[in-house]
Amino acid sequence: MSAPVFEVIRKEIEAILPRYPRKEAALLPALHIVQRKLGFIPPEGEKLVAQLLEIKPVRVREVVTFYTMFTRKPLGKYHLQVCSNLSCSLAGGESILKYLEEKLGIKAGETTPDGRFTLSTVECLGACDQSPCLMVNDDLYGQLDRAKVDELLATLE
């Protein structure tokens, strides 16, 4: 883990601490900062957050393992999060997932060997009028069919 990125993380976390009446309340935003910079939350990240918020690392681990958006394992460059809830499934979401599994050669929960894609299933993304949906990192793509999936993958280098 290169030191400079940890300095950046430290500064960003320190900048948001004053927003909260108590330091420890900044735990979720602090972890988001770590994950955005590193792609995941390694022990060094947990310990840095613990130190800055003046809490024990075990409290950080409790939170990291509770919330599904936080990951302790590195993600691929593009995290494909396919909705597996009801409305998307009614619109054909299952076959979109299967198609992606075929095309990428991995199963949901796995990352492609070249590190480009991680495929996950997630619960309702709150965009059910655009079912079936998936998110690529922070971006939402809806009304998917095989053609649109092909188009999308082509743009993700």
Place this chain on the structure above:
Amino acid sequence: MPKITIDGQTIEVAEGTTILKAAGQAGIDIPHLCYHPAFPPEGSCRLCLVEIEGAPKLELACATVVREGMVVKTQSEKVKEARRSVLEFLLAEHPLDCPICDKAGECQLQDYYELYGLFESRYRETKEKKEKLVRLGRHLLLDRERCIQCTRCVRFLLEITRTGELGVFERGIKSIIGFYEGEPVDNNYSGNLAEICPVGAITDLDFRFKTRRWLLDSRPSLCPLCSRNCAINIEFHRGLARIELGQRVFRIRSRENPQVNQYWICDLGRYSYRYLDENRIDRPYQLVNGRRMNLSWEKLFILLSEKIRALRIRKKTSRIVLVLNSALTNEELFLMRRLFLEELAVSRFIFCDPPEEKGDSFLLTAERVPNRRGAEKIGFDVKSREEVLREDKIDLLLIFAAHLPEKMPLNWLSPLASQIGAKFLFASQESKLSQLVDFVAPVTPVAEKAGSFINVDGLMQSFEAALNPWGESRPEWEILVNLAREIPVNYRYFGRFNSPRAIREAMAEEKLIMSERP
């Protein structure tokens, strides 16, 4: 003071009392798992749900405060069914480990199943598989499959020791108890976790696979290892016919005492019990040219009283030195004072308490002897006054080491040994000290006698014997009374003392000491 009715019984309770506590006052047990009186209600196990007249749903007894006129039912069909269902849920994902689980016989899940369950399992799915051998620290193992997520362990470490090592990881059915790598549970109170865990999820390595709960008897005592004097229970094998057991005592457990240790004991007190069964002196003996010659107590008393008589007649009792420590009981120290100091004019006393070690801000004191306050109250100067050794020749040295012969700082003894006449050691354990004296006699440690101590806060507590004396061990108070008879010294006075209780009564009469209350 609200009046409420529970199961037809009307009782009056203090404002702010929960249904659970009120029921307890009325003699009604409401089953509960996550609730522990040391912590605020958690409300997660859902086992304590009861029916309140007028309320649409069942409510938690542990968390609901009573109101005037409340009518509570703890045995209605609805309540029974709710209890049964919580047990069913817990047992559905619980491994069938009873035959190999150390908690068997003292497991809340077993006990409640017998009282409120007794149903056939209808779980036909695959149980969650989790790690079964997680080392939590020096003393404890965690079995994650057995864990019922009551979080008592997590809360104990957050609220009592304030060390917070354990946490809940993952979510939902995958939830597990865990700690951060490199930061296991290594504080001085870890053993309490195995006690408060209602099931066999957290177990004690010290107790693992050694015996079964129902083979043990439990007797109360006080822990003699520091000056807190925590209330403990000593749990020992009641004996198996025709089977030779290597040890009697299998574990020490905490005993509730709101004034001293609440519900807890420290790991030092919990795990240091082997001295009760190991390295004990079986019977009195004499060392002649390094060779051991067994003696009877009668012979020992005759020999010792002869020596004392001889010195007394010649008015040379100034040549007697007594080495004591603060592990002796109030009664024994009182007798020391009366017999030696006052009757025999022996003024040369040295207190050789073990050196202080690190205490903590909770129960463990830096003083590692139980009764320094008692010794002071009885009028002894507990600072080691080695100048006493040089005041005169030493014709007779009596060392009362209690259970601490290894730890007493007696470096002066070896160089002086050849100049001292007769040396008597009264101790419970064998130690290097035994080689430096002429006569060795076994005494009973605190677990094997009755008496009283005054703890660090000035609280006097009496205790009874929990175990039978080892071999021919005798309590120091009994030795002193017998000595008084043999010498003889004022046996009309000392002869009354047939128990520590009798001695305490005399102490109270003579206004030397105190009642049970602080």
Place this chain on the structure above:
Amino acid sequence: MNEKVLSRQFDLPHLHKIDVYLENGGYEAVRKALRLRPEEIVEEVKKASLRGRGGAGFPAGIKWSFVPRVDKPKYLCVNADEGEPGTFKDRYIMSHNPHLLIEGIIITSYAVGIHLAFIYIRGEYEKIAQRLEKAIEEARNKGFLGRNILGTGFDLEVVVHRGAGAYICGEETALLESLEGKRGHPRLKPPFPASVGLFQMPTVINNVETVANVPLIILNGADWFLSLGQPKDGGTRLFSVSGMVERPGVYELPVGTPLRKIIFDYAGGVKNGRKLKAVIPGGMSAPILLPEEIDVPMDCESVMKRGSMLGSAAIIVIDETVPIIEVLSKVTKFYSHESCGQCTPCRIGTSWIHKIVKRMASGQGRKDDLKEIERLASQIKGRTLCPLGDAAALPILAIVNKFRAELEAMLPQ
């Protein structure tokens, strides 16, 4: 009535920029509100019968009046966690008109005496969170946030706080725990957040849509608001319509509009002309309705009388081609995955039921599976620490009850 009120301006380009918003009457409600006394605003909102639009439907004005007028820090938490499956109206409000929400926050905070408000937004709405943060900056620069707002001496800061993927954090006390930097474990109630909330201080938690209605009530009056809806349930609702309809989307309609009308008159009816099989009326936690039950007026009381709930007003339409086991599987998977794990019946019950349903779905059902599912769901119902238990149990019971024959047919006899 086909007038949009809350979403009236949503099609204006760049409405999320404060200049456009101001040009179109923006922040007039704040100006008006800050000239009223806080108690007056609370009374007005009570009169308007503005009910919570997150799921529970609790009257907002009454919730506000539970906050004691004490000299302690108080907080507002806007619940933008929008996790109820089928719901996307808050996304719609926040991305089209963040300033409307900010106005609502300012007025609500002023009414209750709050000087620090949090928008707890689900982590997946990152882009919307960024839009909100920009809008907050714009508002601060124009003097609508920060110290001495519009010279009235009223201070208010608004912080956008992202969640990280936990449906349970939409439950108000779990939201508080999460905002305090902990796992989203719901708290025992009582005490209620109005007295013991964020950092143990009095706290108001309101849904995005609820707060977004407040400026309208201030501008147009409680009577107007009440007249749009039903006697104890004023205003309009933003209905999220999805599933097998021709035109899925957000439809703003008066409270009390019949469900049938929403599906067939506004959303174009069942897609591809198929037959309707079932409708979930208020998000996944609302028990399913059969085609003969969809004449129900969509207001809190009426839907409750029908054995379901208006909840988040998220309508999911299911047609005849969908095997009901698929719906049941999605329901059990969701709740077992989202259970926080604290209390026994939910932690173990939702997982047990899901294991049975998974088996059934894979063709390995057993004769008594349905009975077991009903038994277990009944053992969860009413016994859990938080409403997620009922949110799981009631829909499961409704599906099994109303589609018993279809489900029984999957099992060996």
